[in-house]
Amino acid sequence: MRDFRVTALAAITRMTILALLVACDRAPAPPVVTEASAWCAALPRPANAALESVDVGSDWYTVYRVEPGVFAIVEPRQFQEAISYLIVGTTRALLFDTGIGLVPLRPTVERLTTLPVTVLNSHTHFDHVGANAEFSDILAMDTPFTRANEQGRPHADLAGEVDATSFCGAPPPGTDTAAFRARPFTVTRRIADGDSIVLGDRTLVVRAAPGHTPDALVLHDPAHGLLWTGDSYYDSTLWLFSPGTDLAAYERSIERMVALVPTLRRLLPAHNTATAEPARLTAVLEAVRTMRAGGGERTPEGAGRERVRVGDVTFMIAK
Numbered sequence: 001m002r003d004f005r006v007t008a009l010a011a012i013t014r015m016t017i018l019a020l021l022v023a024c025d026r027a028p029a030p031p032v033v034t035e036a037s038a039w040c041a042a043l044p045r046p047a048n049a050a051l052e053s054v055d056v057g058s059d060w061y062t063v064y065r066v067e068p069g070v071f072a073i074v075e076p077r078q079f080q081e082a083i084s085y086l087i088v089g090t091t092r093a094l095l096f097d098t099g100i101g102l103v104p105l106r107p108t109v110e111r112l113t114t115l116p117v118t119v120l121n122s123h124t125h126f127d128h129v130g131a132n133a134e135f136s137d138i139l140a141m142d143t144p145f146t147r148a149n150e151q152g153r154p155h156a157d158l159a160g161e162v163d164a165t166s167f168c169g170a171p172p173p174g175t176d177t178a179a180f181r182a183r184p185f186t187v188t189r190r191i192a193d194g195d196s197i198v199l200g201d202r203t204l205v206v207r208a209a210p211g212h213t214p215d216a217l218v219l220h221d222p223a224h225g226l227l228w229t230g231d232s233y234y235d236s237t238l239w240l241f242s243p244g245t246d247l248a249a250y251e252r253s254i255e256r257m258v259a260l261v262p263t264l265r266r267l268l269p270a271h272n273t274a275t276a277e278p279a280r281l282t283a284v285l286e287a288v289r290t291m292r293a294g295g296g297e298r299t300p301e302g303a304g305r306e307r308v309r310v311g312d313v314t315f316m317i318a319k
C-alpha cells in the first residue's frame with residue numbers, strides 16, 4: 001500500500017518533478033505545467049506500454065494482456081497506480097486484488113470473462129480490496145489483520161487518497177469522493193499457505209509472504225513460471241512502514257521467494273508496472289539484509305519515516 005499519509009509525500013515528489021521540468025525549460029514562455037499534468041505526463045509507464053492493451057470500454061481501468069489468460073487491470077489515474085489481475089482458466093477465473101474501489105470493477109471483469117470469478121487479495125490494504133464488495137466468492141487468509149480490514153475503513157482514514165492531487169486529471173465522473181470509504185466485504189472461504197486454486201487448466205499456489213502486512217501472500221503459477229508479488233515487490237520504492245509491517249518477517253518471505261527465482265519467468269507486481277524481472281527479488285534480499293543490519297544511505301522523511309537506499313533498491317521504513 002501507500003496509505004493516505006503519504007499523499008503529501010507523493011505531492012511533494014510530483015512538485016519536485018514539476019520544478020525540474022520548469023527549471024529545464026528555457027523557452028521564453030513555458031506552457032503552464034500543473035502538478036497533476038507533470039505526473040500524468042509520465043504515463044503510461046514504458047513497461048506497461050510495451051504490453052498488449054485490451055479495450056474494455058472504461059475510462060478508468062486500463063487493461064493489458066500480459067500473457068495468454070492473464071490480464072492486468074491498472075488504475076493509472078490515481079497515484080497508487082494499483083494493479084489487479086484477472087487470471088482466466090478453462091473452468092473459472094481468479095481476480096487477484098480489486099483495486100481502490102472508486103469505480104465499479106465488475107463490469108470490466110465481465111468484459112474479459114464469462115466464467116465464475118473468485119477473488120483473492122494479495123493483502124488487505126484498502127487499495128487492493130476496494131471492489132471486493134462487488135463479488136460474492138472471496139478467499140482470504142485468517143489473521144486478525146485480515147478480519148479487521150474486512151470491516152472496511154471510514155472516509156476519514158482515506159480522504160487523502162481522493163484529494164485533488166491524488167488524480168491524474170479529474171476524479172472519475174459520478175464518483176462522490178467526499179463519501180469514498182473502504183467498503184466491508186464477506187469472506188467465503190479461508191485459505192492458508194500451500195493451498196492450491198484450480199482454474200481448470202491452470203493451478204495457482206498460495207504462498208504466505210508476511211512482512212508488508214501480516215496477511216500478505218504471493219501467488220505462484222509453477223507451470224508458467226509466474227509469481228504475483230502483491231506489495232512485497234514492485235518496481236519502485238518499497239513501502240514497509242505501515243502498522244503491521246514486520247521487517248524480519250519480510251526478509252524471511254523474500255528468502256522464500258528467492259528460492260523460486262530459478263524457475264520464474266516473470267513477476268507481476270501490484271503497483272506501477274504489470275511485469276518485473278524475477279532477479280529483482282535477489283537484489284531485494286541483499287538490500288533488506290543490509291538495511292536490517294543498519295546499512296544503506298538513509299534520508300529522513302516526514303511522518304517518522306526514513307528512506308533507505310541500498311544499491312538500486314529503496315525502502316521506506318518507519319524510524
Ligand SMILES: [Zn+2]
Nearest residue numbers: 001002125231
Ligand atoms: Zn499494501
